[in-house]
Amino acid sequence: xxxxxxxxxxxxxxxxxxxxxxxxxxxxxxxxxxxxxxxxxxxxxxxxxxxxxxxxxxxxxxxxxxxxxxxxxxxxxxxxxxxxxxxxxxxxxxxxxxxxxxxxxxxxxxxxxxxxxxxxxxxxxxxxxxxxxxxxxxxxxxxxxxxxxxxxxxxxxxxxxxxxxxxxxxxxxxxxxxxxxxxxxxxxxxxxxxxxxxxxxxxxxxxxxxxxxxxxxxxxxxxxxxxxxxxxxxxxxxxxxxxxxxxxxxxxxxxxxxxxxxxxxxxxxxxxxxxxxxxxxxxxxxxxxxxxxxxxxxxxxxxx
Amino acid sequence: xxxxxxxxxxxxxxxxxxxxxxxxxxxxxxxxxxxxxxxxxxxxxxxxxxxxxxxxxxxxxxxxxxxxxxxxxxxxxxxxxxxxxxxxxxxxxxxxxxxxxxxxxxxxxxxxxxxxxxxxxxxxxxxxxxxxxxxxxxxxxxxxxxxxxxxxxxxxxxxxxxxxxxxxxxxxxxxxxxxxxxxxxxxxxxxxxxxxxxxxxxxxxxxxxxxxxxxxxxxxxxxxxxxxxxxxxxxxxxxxxxxxxxxxxxxxxxxxxxxxxxxxxxxxxxxxxxxxxxxxxxxxxxxxxxxxxxxxxxxxxxxx
Numbered sequence: 001x002x003x004x005x006x007x008x009x010x011x012x013x014x015x016x017x018x019x020x021x022x023x024x025x026x027x028x029x030x031x032x033x034x035x036x037x038x039x040x041x042x043x044x045x046x047x048x049x050x051x052x053x054x055x056x057x058x059x060x061x062x063x064x065x066x067x068x069x070x071x072x073x074x075x076x077x078x079x080x081x082x083x084x085x086x087x088x089x090x091x092x093x094x095x096x097x098x099x100x101x102x103x104x105x106x107x108x109x110x111x112x113x114x115x116x117x118x119x120x121x122x123x124x125x126x127x128x129x130x131x132x133x134x135x136x137x138x139x140x141x142x143x144x145x146x147x148x149x150x151x152x153x154x155x156x157x158x159x160x161x162x163x164x165x166x167x168x169x170x171x172x173x174x175x176x177x178x179x180x181x182x183x184x185x186x187x188x189x190x191x192x193x194x195x196x197x198x199x200x201x202x203x204x205x206x207x208x209x210x211x212x213x214x215x216x217x218x219x220x221x222x223x224x225x226x227x228x229x230x231x232x233x234x235x236x237x238x239x240x241x242x243x244x245x246x247x248x249x250x251x252x253x254x255x256x257x258x259x260x261x262x263x264x265x266x267x268x269x270x271x272x273x274x275x276x277x278x279x280x281x282x283x284x285x286x287x288x289x290x291x292x293x294x295x296x297x298x299x300x301x302x303x304x
Numbered sequence: 305x306x307x308x309x310x311x312x313x314x315x316x317x318x319x320x321x322x323x324x325x326x327x328x329x330x331x332x333x334x335x336x337x338x339x340x341x342x343x344x345x346x347x348x349x350x351x352x353x354x355x356x357x358x359x360x361x362x363x364x365x366x367x368x369x370x371x372x373x374x375x376x377x378x379x380x381x382x383x384x385x386x387x388x389x390x391x392x393x394x395x396x397x398x399x400x401x402x403x404x405x406x407x408x409x410x411x412x413x414x415x416x417x418x419x420x421x422x423x424x425x426x427x428x429x430x431x432x433x434x435x436x437x438x439x440x441x442x443x444x445x446x447x448x449x450x451x452x453x454x455x456x457x458x459x460x461x462x463x464x465x466x467x468x469x470x471x472x473x474x475x476x477x478x479x480x481x482x483x484x485x486x487x488x489x490x491x492x493x494x495x496x497x498x499x500x501x502x503x504x505x506x507x508x509x510x511x512x513x514x515x516x517x518x519x520x521x522x523x524x525x526x527x528x529x530x531x532x533x534x535x536x537x538x539x540x541x542x543x544x545x546x547x548x549x550x551x552x553x554x555x556x557x558x559x560x561x562x563x564x565x566x567x568x569x570x571x572x573x574x575x576x577x578x579x580x581x582x583x584x585x586x587x588x589x590x591x592x593x594x595x596x597x598x599x600x601x602x603x604x605x606x607x608x
């Protein structure tokens with residue numbers, strides 16, 4: 001692992017081998033996990049460094065995929081044992097999926113360890129891992145300009161105090177409708193998002209999947225629609241591609257004004273729209289900057 | 305009924321007395337029905353004339369509500385018997401509702417009959433009624449500039465040939481995700497909407513409730529977000545308020561270019577956002593044009 005120099009963004013999360021069945025096809029041992037999608041998407045705008053753990057069974061071709069995308073992998077730990085595996089099936093309406101199996105394997109003992117060069121990274125995305133681990137990373141990257149954290153119902157239910165501490169220390173938390181309700185007890189998701197703002201983060205990204213997202217901040221709310229994708233082949237990783245594309249675009253802009261944050265979210269939405277057009281990171285691998293810029297420009301034109 | 309002169313828009317649909325329970329409150333014998341919401345919303349931009357049927361039990365105060373809103377009621381038939389009644393309950397997540405009872409009453413024998421002055425109306429909204437009745441009205445209003453039709457799964461399943469004939473003769477059809485799938489057999493709603501375009505209408509409005517709408521036309525697609533409403537008290541009629549506000553704004557603009565149509569949909573979205581803030585037409589009754597214009601301006605600013 002011969003990467004050198006600084007990274008613009010650190011992403012901490014899962015590295016996975018996915019087995020996925022969609023109405024289109026079934027594929028096994030795909031490169032997956034939140035850091036893979038988020039770093040892949042971020043790499044179009046800035047240099048991401050990944051922090052995660054893979055097993056000794058992790059294929060060399062997946063490492064090569066990371067390298068091809070320009071992802072710094074000095075923070076990728078490789079340990080004796082099997083890589084985290086996830087298997088799921090998507091229904092005809094691909095908004096609905098069923099998990100068939102989850103094998104944590106080496107991910108069960110994951111303790112994020114950051115290379116020294118990562119600790120001065122100005123941008124940090126804490127993907128969906130235990131809040132205690134997110135806090136550990138926050139202790140190692142102390143002077144980041146902008147930190148985004150993702151979470152899930154499991155942590156809201158089982159690790160609430162640590163999650164509340166995370167929310168006090170990050171700039172943005174990303175939640176979906178049901179997570180927002182669960183966190184606050186508010187039934188209306190907009191009321192819920194405003195209540196989450198009071199828990200600490202400067203921004204709340206309320207994710208609505210294929211319907212886009214709302215960005216809440218002290219000054220109000222901004223609406224970020226989703227790019228309409230006709231040929232969805234595999235929705236896995238869309239949320240992480242969105243977050244990675246977002247923080248990459250934010251790193252490129254260097255601004256943290258609400259309007260620039262919303263603009264970066266729009267780019268995140270476009271990265272997600274490409275990610276779902278193929279399994280795994282396959283579409284991100286072939287995507288060119290020209291194609292990306294063209295879709296961003298088209299997207300802007302079709303929003304009323 | 306002393307209305308005189310021409311109307312800008314004719315709306316044909318149901319007049320109802322609703323009994324509705326939401327997490328906020330339970331209310332009985334409310335003024336409801338698609339023509340009530342659609343005409344109420346349209347009235348902010350143009351003069352709507354309603355075609356519908358009420359029973360002899362229809363309260364005079366509801367007639368007065370129509371008049372207060374500036375709705376022409378020469379096309380409102382009043383017949384011996386009971387008014388159409390609908391009763392439903394909304395869950396905590398108000399996207400989900402359960403119908404408790406439907407009593408068609410005088411609506412069962414509804415035969416739209418248009419006053420002569422309505423037949424030259426330049427705009428026509430065929431709300432959700434049997435396609436055969438929609439065809440009958442299309443025969444009476446022959447030179448409309450723009451016609452919108454709504455429908456539902458019942459008619460797709462039971463009256464498909466008539467519905468297909470409607471689609472060939474209107475400018476726009478409004479469908480939600482499941483109706484679009486049911487009409488075409490396409491699983492992806494965007495593919496479905498494009499397939500519906502080939503069935504005849506120049507525009508397909510794909511309604512996504514609180515997530516907004518997509519407008520499909522030969523030249524592509526436009527995204528119309530929804531205005532985020534924090535204090536939803538009763539979602540009933542949101543779709544009809546959207547359609548009525550839309551066709552009202554279209555009548556006011558006089559244009560049928562895709563960009564003006566999308567702009568009119570944005571105004572429809574704002575009318576719907578007001579309608580759901582209170583039961584029945586209560587919020588539309590108190591709404592001022594200044595409040596409406598202020599929200600339209602704010603909406604435009606918060607869309608990225």
